[in-house]
Amino acid sequence: MKKKYWSYVLLVLMLAISGALAGCAGKSASNNASSGSQGKENVAQELTYAMTSDVVGLSPILTNDSVSSTVIDQVYETLFVRDPETMEIKPHLAESYETPDDKTWVIKLRKGIKFHDGTDFNAEAVKYTFDKLRDPKTAAPRASLLEPVESVEVKDDYTVVIKTKYPYGPMLAALSHTNASIVSPTADQKQDLMKQPVGTGPFKFVEWVPGDHVTLEKNDDYWQGAPKLEKVTFKVVPEVTTAISMLQTGDVQFIDNIPAEQLSRIESMKNVQLIKKEGTPVYYLGFNMKKKPMNELAFRQAVSYAINKDEYIQQLKGLGVKSNSVIGPKVFGYDESSENVAYTYDPEKAKQLVEEHGYKGITIKMLVANTATHMKMAEIVQAQLKEVGINAEIESMEWGTFLDSARQGKYDITFLSWANLTADGSELFYPNFHSKNMGATNRIFYNNPTFDKLVEESRTAIDPEVRKQKLKEANEFLLKDAAVVVMNHGVVTAAVDQSVKGLEIDPTGQWSLYHVHRE
Amino acid sequence: MVGMIVRRFFQLILLLVGISFLVFTSMYIAPGDPATIIAGPTASQSDIEAIRKDLGLNDPFLVQYGRYINGVLHGDLGYSYQTKQPVWDAIMTRFPNTLKLAIASIIVAVIIGVVAGIISAIRQNSWFDVSSTVFALAGISIPNFWLGTVLILIFAVNLQLLPVGGLDQPFYTAEGLKQLVLPAITLGTGSAAMIARMSRSSMLEVIRADFIRTARAKGLRERTVIWVHALRNAMIPVITVIGLNFGFLLGGTIITEQVFAINGVGRLMVQAIAARDFPMVQGSVLLVATLFVLVNLIVDIIYTFIDPRISYD
Numbered sequence: 001m002k003k004k005y006w007s008y009v010l011l012v013l014m015l016a017i018s019g020a021l022a023g024c025a026g027k028s029a030s031n032n033a034s035s036g037s038q039g040k041e042n043v044a045q046e047l048t049y050a051m052t053s054d055v056v057g058l059s060p061i062l063t064n065d066s067v068s069s070t071v072i073d074q075v076y077e078t079l080f081v082r083d084p085e086t087m088e089i090k091p092h093l094a095e096s097y098e099t100p101d102d103k104t105w106v107i108k109l110r111k112g113i114k115f116h117d118g119t120d121f122n123a124e125a126v127k128y129t130f131d132k133l134r135d136p137k138t139a140a141p142r143a144s145l146l147e148p149v150e151s152v153e154v155k156d157d158y159t160v161v162i163k164t165k166y167p168y169g170p171m172l173a174a175l176s177h178t179n180a181s182i183v184s185p186t187a188d189q190k191q192d193l194m195k196q197p198v199g200t201g202p203f204k205f206v207e208w209v210p211g212d213h214v215t216l217e218k219n220d221d222y223w224q225g226a227p228k229l230e231k232v233t234f235k236v237v238p239e240v241t242t243a244i245s246m247l248q249t250g251d252v253q254f255i256d257n258i259p260a261e262q263l264s265r266i267e268s269m270k271n272v273q274l275i276k277k278e279g280t281p282v283y284y285l286g287f288n289m290k291k292k293p294m295n296e297l298a299f300r301q302a303v304s305y306a307i308n309k310d311e312y313i314q315q316l317k318g319l320g321v322k323s324n325s326v327i328g329p330k331v332f333g334y335d336e337s338s339e340n341v342a343y344t345y346d347p348e349k350a351k352q353l354v355e356e357h358g359y360k361g362i363t364i365k366m367l368v369a370n371t372a373t374h375m376k377m378a379e380i381v382q383a384q385l386k387e388v389g390i391n392a393e394i395e396s397m398e399w400g401t402f403l404d405s406a407r408q409g410k411y412d413i414t415f416l417s418w419a420n421l422t423a424d425g426s427e428l429f430y431p432n433f434h435s436k437n438m439g440a441t442n443r444i445f446y447n448n449p450t451f452d453k454l455v456e457e458s459r460t461a462i463d464p465e466v467r468k469q470k471l472k473e474a475n476e477f478l479l480k481d482a483a484v485v486v487m488n489h490g491v492v493t494a495a496v497d498q499s500v501k502g503l504e505i506d507p508t509g510q511w512s513l514y515h516v517h518r519e
Numbered sequence: 520m521v522g523m524i525v526r527r528f529f530q531l532i533l534l535l536v537g538i539s540f541l542v543f544t545s546m547y548i549a550p551g552d553p554a555t556i557i558a559g560p561t562a563s564q565s566d567i568e569a570i571r572k573d574l575g576l577n578d579p580f581l582v583q584y585g586r587y588i589n590g591v592l593h594g595d596l597g598y599s600y601q602t603k604q605p606v607w608d609a610i611m612t613r614f615p616n617t618l619k620l621a622i623a624s625i626i627v628a629v630i631i632g633v634v635a636g637i638i639s640a641i642r643q644n645s646w647f648d649v650s651s652t653v654f655a656l657a658g659i660s661i662p663n664f665w666l667g668t669v670l671i672l673i674f675a676v677n678l679q680l681l682p683v684g685g686l687d688q689p690f691y692t693a694e695g696l697k698q699l700v701l702p703a704i705t706l707g708t709g710s711a712a713m714i715a716r717m718s719r720s721s722m723l724e725v726i727r728a729d730f731i732r733t734a735r736a737k738g739l740r741e742r743t744v745i746w747v748h749a750l751r752n753a754m755i756p757v758i759t760v761i762g763l764n765f766g767f768l769l770g771g772t773i774i775t776e777q778v779f780a781i782n783g784v785g786r787l788m789v790q791a792i793a794a795r796d797f798p799m800v801q802g803s804v805l806l807v808a809t810l811f812v813l814v815n816l817i818v819d820i821i822y823t824f825i826d827p828r829i830s831y832d
Binding site for chain 2: 053057062064065139141142143192195209211213235236238239241245246397398400403418419437439440441
């Protein structure tokens with residue numbers, strides 16, 4: 001009797017569970033069916049993008065991280081933009097510009113553009129934005145972007161005059177940088193743009209649930225015509241494998257920055273399209289120039305000869321471009337003829353230099369940020385150096401500690417990278433290798449007056465041809481001096497649901513959703 | 520009892536001041552500078568300096584700590600260095616998710632753990648006992664990120680029964696419950712295993728005790744002997760384990776939150792540590808410590824109900 005009673009209970013429980021499961025399955029199946037049928041008829045013009053971490057904030061003035069800029073780029077706009085195909089800079093919120101002298105930029109603005117709060121975009125807004133970015137009280141993380149600017153003046157409602165302290169060649173590149181996006185002065189005085197952004201872009205801010213998502217909706221009054229997408233959600237999904245699963249089930253339709261080890265999984269997914277494009281980021285091995293023997297050319301040459309980049313790039317499964325030049329093929333100032341200047345893989349020469357200069361058996365400290373890419377790079381280079389008689393001890397640390405240690409020069413060799421968001425060679429060389437930035441962005445403590453002069457000339461010349469020539473000379477100087485060993489140039493990636501059309505990624509890895517729609 | 524509770528509250532305040540000092544000191548000593556991280560790798564030295572000044576990071580250690588603890592004593596946990604959000608708001612946005620997940624996981628863990636433990640004890644060395652031991656061993660050994668990923672692949676991607684991640688629907692809706700299933704199982708498995716082992720050994724000890732023999736001799740039904748007399752006595756150490764586990768779960772469960780894209784306190788804390796966001800780290804640690812102490816206090820109170828012989832007076 002007792003047993004019978006229990007078996008009834010068990011039976012009822014099992015029925016309840018299987019019923020619940022069947023209910024779930026039925027519902028989800030019907031969901032799929034409806035989204036499937038929508039595919040052929042009218043797909044909702046909504047898109048969810050999975051981002052690896054939350055945005056820091058939504059003000060272009062107060063943030064300087066790539067995740068925040070993915071949202072900022074849809075809400076705000078810059079005076080100039082770079083054409084993702086030709087890499088030429090063209091006016092955007094600006095209509096035209098002229099340079100009456102080397103230190104003056106007169107910029108005419110487009111008329112009839114309104115911010116999302118209904119106020120006019122005009123010269124006052126540009127002045128307000130740039131003055132706030134430059135004001136030391138703002139403590140803007142990327143105030144240095146407009147460091148060469150002396151003053152911003154309003155000539156009339158739609159003309160601004162920017163005067164620089166010295167002739168500044170990469171001005172337009174700086175003005176096309178996300179951090180130089182124009183904000184609504186009225187909104188900035190009324191509210192916190194970090195939480196409630198107001199720009200002129202194709203999408204308007206709806207809500208930000210910190211740690212979870214940011215939602216944008218289309219700006220019907222956008223000056224180039226309303227975008228096709230009605231609603232865009234930026235969802236925080238920190239784990240890349242989870243983001244890919246969500247892409248597979250259709251919970252998100254767009255992810256980017258795909259790690260090499262996940263490529264095969266994405267390629268095997270039928271509903272997903274993989275986008276790859278040669279990009280502007282550069283990854284390099286840097287020597288600590290303050291220390292011996294790294295400050296000896298022979299040692300740096302030996303290391304350069306010892307490294308077989310092909311072996312590393314192969315591991316990237318197509319997500320790395322081989323180029324010996326520090327300025328990459330997608331960056332302003334690149335010259336193909338500089339490719340042959342670098343010291344490339346030649347283990348015999350490396351061994352010879354090691355023998356001749358008494359480096360055999362030497363042990364050096366290799367500082368590495370503990371990301372998958374950097375660790376892989378470090379392990380391969382460690383093995384290659386060992387073959388020529390140099391022992392490298394890997395010291396890996398998390399990003400924050402790494403940045404600090406590198407800045408303080410607590411290493412012998414290390415791996416660094418630069419996203420090159422301005423896609424301009426001067427803005428790669430000046431922060432990374434100019435002596436003025438030692439201990440900050442010049443983490444290898446490179447200090448060479450000849451090189452400094454070349455970089456300054458490339459920055460202060462206004463004529464693009466002159467700038468190119470100076471950058472080529474600076475690039476070749478750096479390569480001959482073996483100041484760095486370029487490991488690879490980046491490939492920017494994205495994976496989208498096949499219903500997503502019209503997405504274009506910029507070689508800098510940035511993208512706009514303006515032309516995107518779903519079908 | 521009231522005396523004990525009041526005493527515990529005073530101890531809690533002292534404990535929190537101690538913890539805040541320890542955390543503040545360790546964050547201060549730890550390598551990595553908040554301003555450098557906020558500014559990002561492309562910022563210049565002057566950009567970094569401006570941020571340091573803005574955040575008051577150039578002040579001496581004691582001035583910084585004094586400023587912080589003064590704020591805390593006035594009920595102000597400060598603002599995040601990174602997002603400039605009030606720390607309290609940032610934590611409270613995420614805490615409901617962590618709480619939901621912790622409760623769901625502990626329910627899973629208690630149901631599986633206690634039932635498996637007791638059956639294993641009363642049927643010692645049976646096939647059930649052996650398989651429950653294997654399950655417990657596996658439950659403790661399998662890393663959460665692996666279990667979570669495998670569950671996602673099976674139930675969300677292939678069978679499409681449950682969502683891949685997120686925890687943004689109210690828990691009382693069908694969607695909300697479905698979102699909880701996989702993370703609760705992932706997280707509850709480890710605790711279930713521990714609770715099962717503890718229930719089993721505790722129960723084995725109790726069913727051999729004299730009073731159980733007496734109860735049987737008295738002619739009580741076996742069910743009453745086990746589920747009423749034995750269970751109640753075997754529960755004390757089990758409740759301790761449940762309490763400890765629940766305390767840990769409330770502290771946020773970094774890996775599970777990461778795998779299932781859950782916006783919880785654990786993830787907030789890890790991000791804050793990576794960004795050297797001192798006020799945010801402090802705030803979350805203080806919350807976790809308070810909850811841990813409170814859960815333990817509740818466990819102590821529960822003891823007195825289960826075993827009237829326990830008294831704190």
